[in-house]
Amino acid sequence: MSLTLEIVTPEARVYSDTIDTVVIPTVNGEIGILPGHIPLITQVADGELRVTKDGKEHLLAVGGGFAQVEGDKISVLAERAITEEKIDEKAVEEALKRAETQLKEAAHLDPAEQEHLYELIRFAGVQLAVKRRQR
Numbered sequence: 001m002s003l004t005l006e007i008v009t010p011e012a013r014v015y016s017d018t019i020d021t022v023v024i025p026t027v028n029g030e031i032g033i034l035p036g037h038i039p040l041i042t043q044v045a046d047g048e049l050r051v052t053k054d055g056k057e058h059l060l061a062v063g064g065g066f067a068q069v070e071g072d073k074i075s076v077l078a079e080r081a082i083t084e085e086k087i088d089e090k091a092v093e094e095a096l097k098r099a100e101t102q103l104k105e106a107a108h109l110d111p112a113e114q115e116h117l118y119e120l121i122r123f124a125g126v127q128l129a130v131k132r133r134q135r
Helices: 089-104 111-133
Strands: 003-008 013-019 021-026 027-034 040-043 045-051 055-072 073-083
Touching: 003 021, 003 055, 003 089, 013 045, 013 073, 021 040, 021 055, 021 073, 045 111, 073 111
Parallel strands: 003 073
Antiparallel strands: 003 013, 021 027, 021 045, 040 055, 045 055, 055 073
C-alpha cells in the first residue's frame, strides 16, 4: 500500500507524489504517517518534513500551515515549503543575516512586522538544517 502526498503553498505545488511514509513536524511534535492512518487534521510547525519513497529518504523544509490525512491521501497546506534540492544555502544565509539585522534595528517596527522577521529567521534555520543534514 502507498500514500499520496501533496504539499502546496500559496505560490506553488511544491511536492506531489506517491510515497511509502511521511513524518510531519507539528506544533505537538512529529507525526509519522503510514498507509491506513486514521483521519487527522493538524497544525504544521516550522521543521523538517521527511518523505520515504522506495527506501530512500527525501527532505523538505516546511513552515506553518495545516496537514490533513484522509484515507491514503495526505495534503499539506503550508505557508512556506521547499525541497532540499532547491535550497540555496548561500542565499538563505544572506537572508538570515538581513532578517537578524532588521530585527536588531526593529525598535520602530510594529509587532506584526517583528513576528514576520522571526518567521523568516525560523524558516531560514530550518532550511539550513535540512540542507546541512546530508553532509
